[in-house]
Amino acid sequence: MDAKYGFLLLCLLALTDAAGNLCCSYPCQHGGFCLTEGFDKYICDCTGTEFYGRHCENPILSRRIKLWLKPRPSTMHNLLTNYEWLWNIVNNIPFLRNFIMKNIILMRAGLIDSPPQYDNEHTYITLDANFNHSFYTRTLPPVPLDCPTPMGVAGRKDLPDLDVLAKKLLLREKFKPDQRGTSLLFPFMAQHFTHMFIKTDMKRGPQFQWGGHGLDVSHIYGKDKHDEDLLRTFVDGKFKLQTINNEEWPLYNKDVNMTLNFFGFVPAMENNSFALGHSFFNNFPGLFMFSTIWMREHNRICDIMKKEHPEWNDERLYQTGKLIVLGETMKIVTEEYIQHLSNYHFQFLYKPELLFDVPFQYQNRIALEFNHLYHWHPLIPDEFSFGGTNYTLNNLLGNPALVIKHGMSSFVDSLSKQIAGKFTVRNHPHFGVKVAKNVIKHGRELRLQSYNNYRKRFNLQPFQSFEQLTGNKKLAQELETLYGDIDGVEFYVGLLSEKLRPKALFSETMMELGSPFSLKGLMSNPLSSPKYWKPSTFGGAVGFDLVKSATLKKLFCQNINGDCPEVTFRVPGFVESQGEAEDESLRNCPEHGEL
């Protein structure tokens, strides 16, 4: 493979010599850094890559052995999503389960550079990339401005018109459901959870962000002390809540006066304006539901801790409640949310101590690429049913009180029983098209490298053809017309067009890029670090157990009166349409990534 690449690169270089910046052709392999030396020479700095040679093309011996031994991502996926009997055994042998979990984390999170190297405005390392926290970081630096095409040397000089893309790739004609039976609870959990750390500061530009670069539960508690204080009772550590229809809900914002941020077309009115930790969360009932249930959980935790610690004041109960809520979040996200995403039979573990004997950087920075890949609007349908009543998407926007009307129990039950959409082309709901167009536009402004360059960055083989990318001839032809060259495909379009993996919600690239960011974020959180991960951080054994035994079902059912509703990421009774035997054979089947 290396020799083949070397040759292709030399051809590319010969073609682009006149263009000025020789690094535009990305001649350096395996993470080597391309450095021009004057106008007509370049070198590849292979330091630290475990590769050597003019283009860092040759692995050193130990890396060569590792490469031989390492299974391909598709083989791993196949292994982990089949052989249920084998995994049932593994899941019950703690030593094996720990060993596998530890290695999944190290392999995934190890792909994320920490400390961060790049920002959105320089194609090389700068000090600000590390010290300026108002930037999103970049996993791959921007394409240099003096390159012949937006992707360097590959592809067309001009990328496709956004309206053409919207028509051909985004806009939904008919809702396509997820084929794995993912419930609507899943995308709303994703939306609520990710707004904690993906916070673009659009006033300054798409490269800026206003968050804390990690899991800090600011989406529940508020972005700063001022907002946090507005939500607090200052008694027994608790949030302000009010009773409506015999249930507890956040206060109307007229009584609290936080700054809220509605969609432009949704008017802020008294009955749709609640005081929540994130200014955006009145826009969807699903977000309001998750915020409410976490606020109830916080207050429930405060009651428990007050019994354990009658000597504690309001502040300590509040701060410890916050730590426990974060711990529960991380447990649920790892063992249920990521579990569902992966579709593995192997059971994930949130067990920070697995990493305490190995080098691991306990710091995190949110990457622009993570932001872009987390745009999952195709998962949202156009029609909803709550407690037997039908609604359109428009009925939901800016209407959090819908949760109060139907009640928490009925609302979460309804979300658990409805199927989410499929992440593929032509499945964006109407309101999501504008968002996706903006994502693609920002990707261009910030000069994201090509989809294939990202595959290489995450140890995947670059696609050789549009048909290999899409698994669908018709879509492949459309994309070829739009982009000309498989190496010229841009980031979000690639994600949307790639064939789905067998037995998975998403494509190979989405999973192989997304998991490292996710696992790095979870495991590098201070709470997962050796000095934090101990009983006293959570007020003692009782608080620590709350974290270690948290489940999504308990989160809801312990904060709902009456019977426990359905709380699940997979629609109950859903039967997958394909059996185990399909996996490899379906990889090039038109059905995956259909138009």
Place this chain on the structure above:
Amino acid sequence: MDAKYGFLLLCLLALTDAAGNLCCSYPCQHGGFCLTEGFDKYICDCTGTEFYGRHCENPILSRRIKLWLKPRPSTMHNLLTNYEWLWNIVNNIPFLRNFIMKNIILMRAGLIDSPPQYDNEHTYITLDANFNHSFYTRTLPPVPLDCPTPMGVAGRKDLPDLDVLAKKLLLREKFKPDQRGTSLLFPFMAQHFTHMFIKTDMKRGPQFQWGGHGLDVSHIYGKDKHDEDLLRTFVDGKFKLQTINNEEWPLYNKDVNMTLNFFGFVPAMENNSFALGHSFFNNFPGLFMFSTIWMREHNRICDIMKKEHPEWNDERLYQTGKLIVLGETMKIVTEEYIQHLSNYHFQFLYKPELLFDVPFQYQNRIALEFNHLYHWHPLIPDEFSFGGTNYTLNNLLGNPALVIKHGMSSFVDSLSKQIAGKFTVRNHPHFGVKVAKNVIKHGRELRLQSYNNYRKRFNLQPFQSFEQLTGNKKLAQELETLYGDIDGVEFYVGLLSEKLRPKALFSETMMELGSPFSLKGLMSNPLSSPKYWKPSTFGGAVGFDLVKSATLKKLFCQNINGDCPEVTFRVPGFVESQGEAEDESLRNCPEHGEL
């Protein structure tokens, strides 16, 4: 030792039972966390400490072996500051030198918690301690508010009056010179360098800071993009400089218009207002000198890199110059500044790759304790001589143009030939007394734990008596009158009163606390991390060599016309008054820490 402590603790506990918070007596040893359980019980959480037992008093076997093998800090210091013949051999055997350097870093930097755990307002872990960068972090949490005394249970209920302290411990009657021949270049280097990362945001309070928590060369380049842009020419990456008396100097601020910050009693006028990276740096000629020489060095680097990279634009030359300046700073600080501080015969190395095969956290947070211990005003004399002309300290304040008047060469030569003051009691220059009083006051407001608690935190034996602390009977009596109990001595007063180490500028505690913060800051900088530390980060081999071969002498002499002046941290020809044999015998001698 452990059994003895256990008994003492039980006595203390019995005495303080009625006081409410049982953790005020700091019953948990070796970093165990004290957690109350109701009003009348507590437990020690020993997780991760390598100790067990009710008070984390018993080491686990591997730790016990390590403790047996580990020499005391005083033994280490004695070994490293004597036996010059031995170190001359070690310094010439790369394998040995690397091995020792690596272990010095790991032992020192390993004492700093990373990620940080505490802020200045909570006695327990909170999420904000990590996520809120506007706080100084805390190495030990504040003393709980509900404790019987400001230090917990030890010492008096009321700490000594600040004016009494000023009179008895701070104010200089007669200048006491450093006995190791430290030149005045050293404290001005310290002052310039530390203002990069110790930046208290007094408007918000002494617990707040406005810096980047590390070495980011913001003291030369400016605190943000706005300030940086004001200093730039935007041509070939260079700073704006002007020629006066045939030398290059920063611009008058009237031509640049940055926000400057003068001492209250110094009027900002045209001839004392230059545009510098740090708003405070016009206050001392020594700071102006260092800023100027680094700005010249940056421009010199830009010239070199422009020759290497004619294809680079202004921005890339500027950003790479900044990275090289930081690299040179770290090289000089490690191999000359810290070298001088340590007084070791072992030669320090700035060689980041030494840590690439071990777990090391590449993140840093500036601690309040580091801020407080870095108040070294006793090193500043009252009288100065530049180029044969005498000046008082008052002549210097707010008078940067003095450097221009005498010329860079003469000025640095004069600083190199004058002796600095000794860090001890009654040696604060007049203007420093107010600063030191504020440090002590802020230490009280932010409830710093006792000096002995800090000694324990950094693996030092707590002092048993005032005489052991001071090595001086008279001073011991004074302190006993003021504080009553050796465990009641506050942080900065302890630092100032402690006897100096043999063959060292400072006391044992200053060095054993300061070195971990310093080495952690240097080695955890992104520049020292595997992904940054490579030739291409510095524009290739030439830039990398600039970093790896930097010295203080070169910094000055390559940016001064004519002959190379004296550039040294030790006054040339200075003969130390004591020989090698003095070390242990002098430890209790009144001379060290004299009144």
